[in-house]
Amino acid sequence: xxxxxxxxxxxxxxxxxxxxxxxxxxxxxxxxxxxxxxxxxxxxxxxxxxxxxxxxxxxxxxxxxxxxxxxxxxxxxxxxxxxxxxxxxxxxxxxxxxxxxxxxxxxxxxxxxxxxxxxxxxxxxxxxxxxxxxxxxxxxxxxxxxxxxxxxxxxxxxxxxxxxxxxxxxxxxxxxxxxxxxxxxxxxxxxxxxxxxxxxxxxxxxxxxxxxxxxxxxxxxxxxxxxxxxxxxxxxxxxxxxxxxxxxxxxxxxxxxxxxxxxxxxxxxxxxxxxxxxxxxxxxxxxxxxxxxxxxxxxxxxxxxxxxxxxxxxxxxxxxxxxxxxxxxxx
Amino acid sequence: xxxxxxxxxxxxxxxxxxxxxxxxxxxxxxxxxxxxxxxxxxxxxxxxxxxxxxxxxxxxxxxxxxxxxxxxxxxxxxxxxxxxxxxxxxxxxxxxxxxxxxxxxxxxxxxxxxxxxxxxxxxxxxxxxxxxxxxxxxxxxxxxxxxxxxxxxxxxxxxxxxxxxxxxxxxxxxxxxxxxxxxxxxxxxxxxxxxxxxxxxxxxxxxxxxxxxxxxxxxxxxxxxxxxxxxxxxxxxxxxxxxxxxxxxxxxxxxxxxxxxxxxxxxxxxxxxxxxxxxxxxxxxxxxxxxxxxxxxxxxxxxxxxxxxxxxxxxxxxxxxxxxxxxxxxx
Numbered sequence: 201x202x203x204x205x206x207x208x209x210x211x212x213x214x215x216x217x218x219x220x221x222x223x224x225x226x227x228x229x230x231x232x233x234x235x236x237x238x239x240x241x242x243x244x245x246x247x248x249x250x251x252x253x254x255x256x257x258x259x260x261x262x263x264x265x266x267x268x269x270x271x272x273x274x275x276x277x278x279x280x281x282x283x284x285x286x287x288x289x290x291x292x293x294x295x296x297x298x299x300x301x302x303x304x305x306x307x308x309x310x311x312x313x314x315x316x317x318x319x320x321x322x323x324x325x326x327x328x329x330x331x332x333x334x335x336x337x338x339x340x341x342x343x344x345x346x347x348x349x350x351x352x353x354x355x356x357x358x359x360x361x362x363x364x365x366x367x368x369x370x371x372x373x374x375x376x377x378x379x380x381x382x383x384x385x386x387x388x389x390x391x392x393x394x395x396x397x398x399x400x401x402x403x404x405x406x407x408x409x410x411x412x413x414x415x416x417x418x419x420x421x422x423x424x425x426x427x428x429x430x431x432x433x434x435x436x437x438x439x440x441x442x443x444x445x446x447x448x449x450x451x452x453x454x455x456x457x458x459x460x461x462x463x464x465x466x467x468x469x470x471x472x473x474x475x476x477x478x479x480x481x482x483x484x485x486x487x488x489x490x491x492x493x494x495x496x497x498x499x500x501x502x503x504x505x506x507x508x509x510x511x512x513x514x515x516x517x518x519x520x521x522x523x524x525x526x527x528x529x530x531x
Numbered sequence: 532x533x534x535x536x537x538x539x540x541x542x543x544x545x546x547x548x549x550x551x552x553x554x555x556x557x558x559x560x561x562x563x564x565x566x567x568x569x570x571x572x573x574x575x576x577x578x579x580x581x582x583x584x585x586x587x588x589x590x591x592x593x594x595x596x597x598x599x600x601x602x603x604x605x606x607x608x609x610x611x612x613x614x615x616x617x618x619x620x621x622x623x624x625x626x627x628x629x630x631x632x633x634x635x636x637x638x639x640x641x642x643x644x645x646x647x648x649x650x651x652x653x654x655x656x657x658x659x660x661x662x663x664x665x666x667x668x669x670x671x672x673x674x675x676x677x678x679x680x681x682x683x684x685x686x687x688x689x690x691x692x693x694x695x696x697x698x699x700x701x702x703x704x705x706x707x708x709x710x711x712x713x714x715x716x717x718x719x720x721x722x723x724x725x726x727x728x729x730x731x732x733x734x735x736x737x738x739x740x741x742x743x744x745x746x747x748x749x750x751x752x753x754x755x756x757x758x759x760x761x762x763x764x765x766x767x768x769x770x771x772x773x774x775x776x777x778x779x780x781x782x783x784x785x786x787x788x789x790x791x792x793x794x795x796x797x798x799x800x801x802x803x804x805x806x807x808x809x810x811x812x813x814x815x816x817x818x819x820x821x822x823x824x825x826x827x828x829x830x831x832x833x834x835x836x837x838x839x840x841x842x843x844x845x846x847x848x849x850x851x852x853x854x855x856x857x858x859x860x861x862x
Contacts, residue, residue, distance in 0.1 A: 240629045240630075240633055241573075241629060241632050241633030241636055242572075242629070271602070271604045271622075273602045273604050273605075273622030273623065274604075274605060274622045274623075274625050274626050274629070277622060277623045277625070277626030277627075278626040278629060278630065280626075281626055281627065281630055281648070281651050281652075282630075282651050283626065283629070283630050291602075291604035291605045291608060291622055292604065292605075292608040294605050294608070294625075295605050295608030295609040295611075295612055295614065296608075296612065298571045298572060298573070298605070298609060298614070299571075299609065299612055299613075299614050301572050302571055302572030305572055317612070320612050320613050321612075
């Protein structure tokens with residue numbers, strides 16, 4: 201069983217490749233839902249939906265999220281009636297939020313609702329939210345502590361990021377826990393964990409803060425492979441480079457390797473960054489190169505295939521994985 | 532102060548006329564909300580919305596409800612995702628339900644939310660739901676006890692109606708009460724009550740069952756004028772004639788006068804039913820004729836003007852208004 205940790209667009213695109221090289225019963229896709237929020241009274245789960253639309257082929261490939269040939273009738277009507285329009289929900293996408301919200305209000309878990317939605321979209325691979333508990337990312341910035349989507353969409357990531365904080369609790373008042381399917385995988389033998397080229401701080405970190413996840417990774421006997429979200433010192437998409445800079449981190453695989461200290465054994469880096477392989481080797485990390493630009497079905501399958509091949513070849517565990525406090529704790 | 536009791540399409544159309552002959556501070560429009568229901572997790576208030584869209588000129592005049600040039604993107608997407616499509620919510624209309632539901636969930640009353648929505652639609656006359664309490668119409672039929680919209684939309688009123696029952700309770704467990712603005716009007720001096728040509732059983736009866744409404748009408752010192760929803764023995768629109776037949780009532784103004792026993796002083800009947808005026812006079816009711824086909828702005832204003840003129844001329848209270856149990860109780 202491969203556990204895949206995925207965030208938004210980059211994660212979804214890699215998952216679309218992984219789906220082609222791993223069978224449904226070989227892979228569990230865990231999707232960040234720290235950026236879920238309520239808008240127009242509906243539960244919106246941007247990363248889960250990006251994965252769903254991408255895996256089902258419904259996605260708007262141009263922008264990377266939302267559905268293709270989307271219309272905006274309701275948004276226009278809501279704005280005309282004085283409602284909020286800064287978070288743009290299209291009509292096709294809205295149907296997802298309506299169905300999800302109604303089922304959540306009826307008492308179903310997000311995992312269960314997600315399973316049903318994925319099934320409706322013809323997705324046979326298992327996709328789960330990282331948690332069914334309340335677990336919301338708050339962004340500490342020089343403009344104050346902002347709700348995630350206020351920071352990410354409304355303010356376009358313009359405020360300087362100082363750190364991420366989780367507003368997080370289980371129904372019993374305890375810490376938020378991984379969703380049941382993920383927790384079950386943690387208990388069983390896992391063959392590998394794959395970390396998608398998603399924003400390490402905004403998308404991956406919220407999942408690492410769930411109860412027991414760090415310990416599970418630190419004590420692992422399975423390899424963790426990660427695909428770098430950076431190419432040539434910049435992010436392929438999104439604000440990862442800006443944010444890394446604000447956190448005083450180098451926007452390179454070396455910077456990433458430091459940030460993921462002890463959590464990642466092998467790095468798949470873009471062919472353009474081949475020289476990084478030597479740097480990483482010097483730090484004791486394994487690395488391979490591939491064309492990690494995930495802009496076509498073929499390339500996605502290529503990257504997924506490279507990861508699968510690497511796992512087949514064997515991956516040694518990285519140095520420092522039993523190290524102390526990991527960088528993730530800094531925020 | 533004139534209190535107008537309104538239901539769906541016929542009521543909304545008369546209100547559009549009344550709006551032209553009575554100033555905003557002269558009239559309170561009370562709208563049935565016994566047929567409110569939750570669909571796609573949203574609160575839908577069909578009669579309130581029909582009044583809102585009609586008074587604001589947004590209505591689809593052809594069908595009498597919903598908004599003009601409506602689109603159905605979300606409905607298509609919901610149905611494609613396995614959701615329910617029997618109650619057709621258009622995209623423009625959906626925006627109303629989203630805004631309403633979000634505000635209700637934030638703790639605002641339906642009266643307050645309705646006021647805001649009407650304001651957004653540029654409506655200066657006061658429009659209130661009949662009640663802010665839980666007050667849902669259930670239809671007892673030969674196919675069982677059905678939710679109102681299941682009976683009305685999903686089953687197209689095909690089952691034989693045996694009676695209406697209210698699933699009704701205030702938050703404190705007591706009986707549902709008229710909304711605050713209506714209750715306040717009841718306390719003050721009311722100049723007249725106007726009953727719209729709405730379905731007497733499906734639209735008007737739910738309002739009459741609210742706490743204190745029958746007593747208020749029975750003990751009145753103000754006149755009640757009603758516009759007949761029947762023309763030539765049939766309903767102008769909707770299932771009123773079928774339902775009256777199923778209840779063993781005559782589909783005529785005489786049948787109506789009997790059903791509204793003691794509650795209505797004067798009947799405005801269509802010019803085609805001029806002979807009914809004599810019948811009603813024989814029963815001690817006053818009646819006038821007008822062209823009650825409310826299919827144009829001009830005709831709506833005409834009917835409204837006829838009612839206003841009648842009130843100015845004076846209306847004697849009907850016989851039997853202090854009578855015992857009224858027909859409304861039969862169901």
